[in-house]
Amino acid sequence: MTELATPLQGARQETRAxxxxxxxxAAWVLSLLAILTFLVVYPLLTLLLGALxxxxxxxxxxxxxxxxxxxxxxxxxxxxxxEALFNTLVACGGGTLIAVAIGLxxxxxxxxxxxxxxxxxxxxxxxPLFAPPLVAGVAWTILGSPKTxxxxxxxxxxxxxxxxxxxxxxxLVFVFGIYYAPYVYMFTASxxxxxxxxxxxxxxxxxxxxxxxxxxxxFPLIMPAIxxxxxxxxxVMLGIYGIPAVLGAPxxxxxxxxxxxxLTNWSPPLYNTAAAVAIILMVxxxxxxxxxxRVVSGRSYVTVAxxxxxxxxxxxGPWRWLTFGFGxxxxxxxxxxxxxxxxxxxxxxxxxxxxxxxxxxxxxxxxMHFHSIFDNPLTLNSIYNAVEVGVITALAGGALAxxxxxxxxxxxxxxxxxxxxxxxxxxxxPGLVIGVAYLWAWIGIPGGLYGTLWILALAFIxxxxxxxxxxxxxxxxxxxxxxxxxxxxxxxxxxxTIRTIVLPLASPGVIAAMTLLFVLAIRELGSSLFxxxxxxxxxxxLLLDYYExxxxxxxxxxxxxxxxxxxxxxxxxxxxxRGAAQGSVARTG
Amino acid sequence: MxxxxxxxxxxxxxxxxxxxxxxxxxxxxxxxxxxxxxxxAKAEGKLVYYTANFAEVEQQVINAFNKxxxxxxxxxxxxxxxxLITRVKTEAAAGKLIADVVDHSDRALMLPLVDMFQDYAPxxxxxxxxxxxxxxxxxxxxxxxxxxxxxxxxxxxxPKTWMDLTKxxxxxxxxxxxxxxxxxxxxxxxxxxxxxxxxxWKKQAATHPILYPSGAPMADSxxxxxxxMGPLLYNAIYPKQKDGAPIKIFFxxxxxxVNPYSSGIxxxxxHPNAAKLFLNWCLSNEGQTFMIKELGxxxxxxxxxxxxxxxxxxxxxxxxxxxxxxxxxxxxxVAEWDKTFGYRQ
Numbered sequence: 001m002t003e004l005a006t007p008l009q010g011a012r013q014e015t016r017a018x019x020x021x022x023x024x025x026a027a028w029v030l031s032l033l034a035i036l037t038f039l040v041v042y043p044l045l046t047l048l049l050g051a052l053x054x055x056x057x058x059x060x061x062x063x064x065x066x067x068x069x070x071x072x073x074x075x076x077x078x079x080x081x082x083e084a085l086f087n088t089l090v091a092c093g094g095g096t097l098i099a100v101a102i103g104l105x106x107x108x109x110x111x112x113x114x115x116x117x118x119x120x121x122x123x124x125x126x127x128p129l130f131a132p133p134l135v136a137g138v139a140w141t142i143l144g145s146p147k148t149x150x151x152x153x154x155x156x157x158x159x160x161x162x163x164x165x166x167x168x169x170x171x172l173v174f175v176f177g178i179y180y181a182p183y184v185y186m187f188t189a190s191x192x193x194x195x196x197x198x199x200x201x202x203x204x205x206x207x208x209x210x211x212x213x214x215x216x217x218x219f220p221l222i223m224p225a226i227x228x229x230x231x232x233x234x235x236v237m238l239g240i241y242g243i244p245a246v247l248g249a250p251x252x253x254x255x256x257x258x259x260x261x262x263l264t265n266w267s268p269p270l271y272n273t274a275a276a277v278a279i280i281l282m283v284x285x286x287x288x289x290x291x292x293x294r295v296v297s298g299r300s301y302v303t304v305a306x307x308x309x310x311x312x313x314x315x316x317g318p319w320r321w322l323t324f325g326f327g328x329x330x331x332x333x334x335x336x337x338x339x340x341x342x343x344x345x346x347x348x349x350x351x352x353x354x355x356x357x358x359x360x361x362x363x364x365x366x367x368m369h370f371h372s373i374f375d376n377p378l379t380l381n382s383i384y385n386a387v388e389v390g391v392i393t394a395l396a397g398g399a400l401a402x403x404x405x406x407x408x409x410x411x412x413x414x415x416x417x418x419x420x421x422x423x424x425x426x427x428x429x430p431g432l433v434i435g436v437a438y439l440w441a442w443i444g445i446p447g448g449l450y451g452t453l454w455i456l457a458l459a460f461i462x463x464x465x466x467x468x469x470x471x472x473x474x475x476x477x478x479x480x481x482x483x484x485x486x487x488x489x490x491x492x493x494x495x496x497t498i499r500t501i502v503l504p505l506a507s508p509g510v511i512a513a514m515t516l517l518f519v520l521a522i523r524e525l526g527s528s529l530f531x532x533x534x535x536x537x538x539x540x541x542l543l544l545d546y547y548e549x550x551x552x553x554x555x556x557x558x559x560x561x562x563x564x565x566x567x568x569x570x571x572x573x574x575x576x577x578r579g580a581a582q583g584s585v586a587r588t589g
Numbered sequence: 590m591x592x593x594x595x596x597x598x599x600x601x602x603x604x605x606x607x608x609x610x611x612x613x614x615x616x617x618x619x620x621x622x623x624x625x626x627x628x629x630a631k632a633e634g635k636l637v638y639y640t641a642n643f644a645e646v647e648q649q650v651i652n653a654f655n656k657x658x659x660x661x662x663x664x665x666x667x668x669x670x671x672x673l674i675t676r677v678k679t680e681a682a683a684g685k686l687i688a689d690v691v692d693h694s695d696r697a698l699m700l701p702l703v704d705m706f707q708d709y710a711p712x713x714x715x716x717x718x719x720x721x722x723x724x725x726x727x728x729x730x731x732x733x734x735x736x737x738x739x740x741x742x743x744x745x746x747x748p749k750t751w752m753d754l755t756k757x758x759x760x761x762x763x764x765x766x767x768x769x770x771x772x773x774x775x776x777x778x779x780x781x782x783x784x785x786x787x788x789x790w791k792k793q794a795a796t797h798p799i800l801y802p803s804g805a806p807m808a809d810s811x812x813x814x815x816x817x818m819g820p821l822l823y824n825a826i827y828p829k830q831k832d833g834a835p836i837k838i839f840f841x842x843x844x845x846x847v848n849p850y851s852s853g854i855x856x857x858x859x860h861p862n863a864a865k866l867f868l869n870w871c872l873s874n875e876g877q878t879f880m881i882k883e884l885g886x887x888x889x890x891x892x893x894x895x896x897x898x899x900x901x902x903x904x905x906x907x908x909x910x911x912x913x914x915x916x917x918x919x920x921x922x923v924a925e926w927d928k929t930f931g932y933r934q
Contacts, residue, residue: 056675059682148814249806250799250815252932265802266769268698269671350834351813352742376648378665436675443683450685530676533687534637534664542644545667549643550805550825552813 029415032407035400036422039462044425047437051275056440071276081277084254085284091172091244091255092237098177099233102330103184104226108214109327111192114313115320121327126186127335128179129516129570132523134543135559137246138552139338140166140175142345144247148353150341157356167251172244176237178334183236184229186516187474190508191225192218194478210314225474232470235285239431241526246547256281257526264436271436282429339563345556346370369553373546378537379558383565386522386539389456390569393521397461398514401468402506406498408469409476410484424466431463431526438462439530451533459531460521467520468513475509476502515570522566621657621869622712629862635662636689636863639677641670641771642731642850643805646824646884653879654870661863669803670771674698681705681855689864692730692852695772696723697916699851703727706853709865711872713890720909721849721889729849729889730871731880734897734907735777736845738826738838739818740811748818751785751841755792764807764816765798768926773804773822773848775919776910778926780846784908790929800932812836823897827885838899844906849889 050056052067075081106125109115128136143150144166155162165171199221203213219226241257248258256277263274316323345351347365358364373379401423407413408420426434438459442449449455479502487497503510525540532541539562546555621627640647644667651663666688668676673693680686681702691706693699706726721729737754739747743762748754754763766774781789799816801807804825810816811826812834823838830836852871854864870876878894880886885897887907896902926932 056678056682059678145813145815249802250810252800262769262802264675265669265671269675271675349832350829351809352740352835353814354742376645378644378648439676439679443679443685450680450683451687529668529672532666534666537666545644548669548803548805549645550803550807550809551645552809554645 025411025413029407029413029419032404032419033415033422036404036419039458040422040425040465043434043437043441043462044429046441047275047429047434048279050272050437050440051279054272056271071272072280075273075276075280080254081256081259081280084256084259085280087169087172087248087253088238088255088257090169091176092234094170094173095176095180095237096230096234098173099181100184100226100230102178102181103186103229103233104188104219105326106181106185106330107189107192108218109323111189112218112314113316113320113323115316115323115327117324117327121324121331122189123571124327124331124335126182126570127331127567129182129519129566131179131338131563132525132540132543132559133179133240133242134246134525134540134547135242135342135563136175136179136338137243138345138547138555138559139341140171140243141246142341142351142552142556143337144171145250148351150344150353150359153353153356153359166247167253169253172247172253172255175243175247176240178330179243180233180237183233184226186512187225187229187232187471188222190512191222191474191478193508194475195221224477228470228474231288232467234288236467238281238285239429239526241431275437278429278434339560342556342560342563345552346560347557348553351552369551369557373554373558373561378542379561381535382537382539382542383561385453385536387565387569389453389460389538390518390521392453392457393460393464394514394518396457397464397468397517397521398510400461401465401472401513401517402503402510404465405469405472405476406502409473410481410502423469426463426465429463431524434463435459435527435530438527450531451536453536455531456528456536456538457521459527460517460524463524463527464517464520468517471513471516472506472509475506479505519566519570522569620712620873620875622866626862626866626869627658630658630860630866631660633860633863634660635664636858636860636867637687638663638665638690638692638867639673639688640665640667640690640692641673641694642692643667649883650871650876650880653883654867654876657870657875658866661866663867670695670698674702677702677705681857684857686855686857687859688855689858689860690852690854690867692850693772694733694848694850695775696727696849696851696912697772697919699723699727699853700916705855705857707856707858707861709854709868711869713873716890716892717872718889718891718909720912723851723912724853727851727853728868728872730852730868731850732887732889733773733848733850734823734840734845734887734900735773735780735820735847736823736826736838736840737818738808738811738821738830738836740814740816740835741837742835743814743817747837749839749841751781751789751820751843754819755789755796757796759796759818761797762817763793763796763798764810764819765793765800765930766804766807766820767800767802767930767932768923769932770803775915775923776846776848777820779910779915779918779922780844780908782922784844790926794930798930800930823887824885827897840900840905842904842906844908847887847907847909849909 051071052069054071055066106121110118110122110125115121131139144164146152146163146165146167149164149166151164166175195218200213200217203217204210208216239257241261244253244255244258245261248254260274260277263270263277344359346369347367349364349366349368353359404419404423408416438455442455442458483501483505484497487501492500523540525544528538528541532538543555543558543562546558622630638647638651644665647665647667651665654663655661670693677686677688677691680688700723703724703726706724709726709728711728717729721732737748737751746758748756748759768774768778778790781793798819799810801810804822807816807819808821808825808829811819811821812829826836826838830838852868854861854868858864874894877888877890881888881893881895881897887897888894893902
């Protein structure tokens, strides 16, 4: 009797356990959906409502009485919007092509070749991430202005019949391209690092040249990473305000973000129209995201399996100095020149530079701009606040993105597609407009969220969720299920499997995603503009203030402070992530 | 004996002197409010200050105020005009307005919000020009004045009047702040059309000016040499000239448009006494003198305590806009300006 009862009881216990697991899964999905609704859906609905009315929903109350599509019609019939859209697509499209070319080349150089000083090149290739867009814009206006640019002054000094003009679309494409290459690099480098070399070896044994192998085996294998990086860099460029604001303004070249900023900045401000422009931008981006998912879905990109391997290095012979030279050139263009420009502006009393001789006149230089920014009590406050918000955003946002990424890519729970969709929605909502939507949506929440750093952090987590989830997804896509299945066969529970198998394997991706989130949060300007209060001023807002206050010297000085700070913080994170990457390779071996 | 008497007299005089010296600051402080107000303000210890002016400029004002009242901390939120109004409206509607003082450059945008403000008048209320105010609750804390500035390294034959700015020889050398940017620029373009003539915009647009979103970046561009000349708010360019930049500024003879700010204390202010004391100080002779001398403002006081450098009240004609027209003409005229300058069709 007892012998019979045991298996029956066991079966009952198993069904109970199964039901229990089902309830848990449903609760899990529901809680994720609830978080996403609060963070994404609710502000988006507020934005949509804003676009469909001509009122401020908080002031006039949430009412559906005056809905109309007038704002959309006004926007669509305005030729300036069409022009701004065209400029946006040219600048971001061109910029993305340059970014992919640079980013992919660098990841190959760093991960797969024996180029000398690789670590140095690896560091150089993520350097532009330190520079907030406004800083980049300011640096390139100092360098590339057709009238007063340092490059033109040097050309004249060297008696060269050359002239550059960065106040133009090609100028914008160039600056976008060089500054957003790290996004492509970050994804493709980690994919290359995690790739098993046996397919490449097979290609070579079959007689393919190194070059052919690269294009027929290596790059196609890391295609999800390339597309993710490409799409992300395109989308990030779509939302950038600082660079086109500085370089486009003198010749009145508008992109959608600068156009939206103008709408919100006019007196009286036209938020509802701005919301309509933002929604058009969202539709464009939505189409892109859909396209990307069509490309990636239905193919297997598993490159990390349960076997030991070591990524190999290609011996470039003397050509390795060419790749090294390429790295140095990039470093000079993207970091050395802009930094020099900022240094000149930060230490020079006035930026009127008659000729090259006056550039080297040491009497023109002083510490006055640094004294004056540190005399301002807001400066130190803003640094402290920005770092605190950055850390909160990176930790909370990273954890949430991991939970979402894992649910989407590693489970079969019902509702995961909705989670995927919702977490991708904020993808290219321009910060300037969603900032107002966050304010509208969250100001009324009881408990005093408004006026704290948390409201800023929540906005950043929501806004950068797609970027973080995308960054993590690449790592998830690469880890073969057999590793998890092996753990389950051995009787390890799901949480323990995540902790002991998935997390360690994905940790380079997790740390990369958190670093990215930290940097994005520190640099984010648009959504902070409406959410900060006197106690929660952050660096990016203060920097805009210095810039709008018309003091290039102070702007440059504060930019340098910010750059150094970000450099130190990212350097630390990069060092951490490299440790983690090596650790995970060791464990798989 | 004599010595003793002398010593006594000296001592007494000393005591009297000391008493006067000690009493003087207290007497002087009366200018800014009753001793009860000052005590209450000090007890509050802080205020939150929303302003549409540049943070850097306002930080100097706060520092000067703190020299007089170091016990009161001023926390500033600075946003461009349009954004500031949206923030104030939204916060107020949600019951979360944390501002104790709201300070705005566009009086027309403040007009619909008048009910949000409490009754307030500074001790020297009677000294102010009534036409600088749109409501007895809102005061012209700052009064900005337009001027023409040029880079002396680039301009050998400088303009002398507003009309000179339209000369063909200055083609592609001038800069302008666009009309939509806010109250101060709106005042200027209104002046141009009403005083300088219906076709002034057209003539000026023919010189292909570079358009700027606000005066501050334009002032910086002028110092760098990106533009050579143009109309600028005196307070945007004066500090740079004072620091030694290659800039000259003048007040043209046809007149100078003036834009008074509008500042008040919301009914919901958590630190109303500190707010009153701050505004009292800003509006006092001492506060206005500081803003004129150090920042290059003008004043809406009937009798100006001083004038900014280069401003001769006998020669320069100030021009205050008619407020009804200021509100009424804004929409259609700005649209026309945009069209004329090809800024936004």
